[in-house]
Amino acid sequence: MALWLCDGFDYHYVPEVARAYLEMVELPYHAGHVREIGYLQAWEERIAAQNFSHLCCDTDLLTILIWQKEKYGQYDIDFFERWCESQTDIYFLCMPDIPWQEDPLRENPNDRNRLFLMYEKMLRDNNKLFFEVSGSEVNRKESISDYLRKNKLEKNNHRTQSNFERIPKQ
Secondary structure, eight states: OHHHHHHHHTOEEEOOHHHHHHHHSOSSOOHHHHHHHHHHHHHHHHHHHHHOSSEEESOOHHHHHHHHHHHHSSOOHHHHHHHHHOOEEEEEEEOSOSOOOOOTTOOOSSOHHHHHHHHHHHHHHTTOOEEEEOSSHHHHHHHHHHHHHHTTOSSSSBEEESSSOEEEBO
16 A cells, blocks of 8 residues: 555655564564664654655554554553654554455454554554545545545655555654
């Protein structure tokens, strides 16, 4: 979805660091790996923001925070503070109403609704603007396109994200 958003709305794609990182390390990973992934993800976003005015981030520190909380019972306060200070315009929060796709790096096939609610709660509790998208891929794309057009975000100076599909402010 993030790549589609980049192509269709002239955003620069900021990939998910976790996938490439975890494919390089020997599994199982540990808390230190997740922390390093968080720093690398934040670095990728910072470098992209210095070089491009329109970003679409496949993921961000919110994913790291929830990952840490799920796996290790707590999250890194530094990541939380950085995430709270981030200038995100909108998160496109994808509902888990599409079939699970098997992937050796995905861990939660049976409790996606609970995880969705965790994302939603974090966004609400921290006053982050988000828009829920659901249905088929076509429906999701139409919803996002309509939202961006209505809110005039497609060519303004913004960033966006994709586990959600995010747009940090410039």
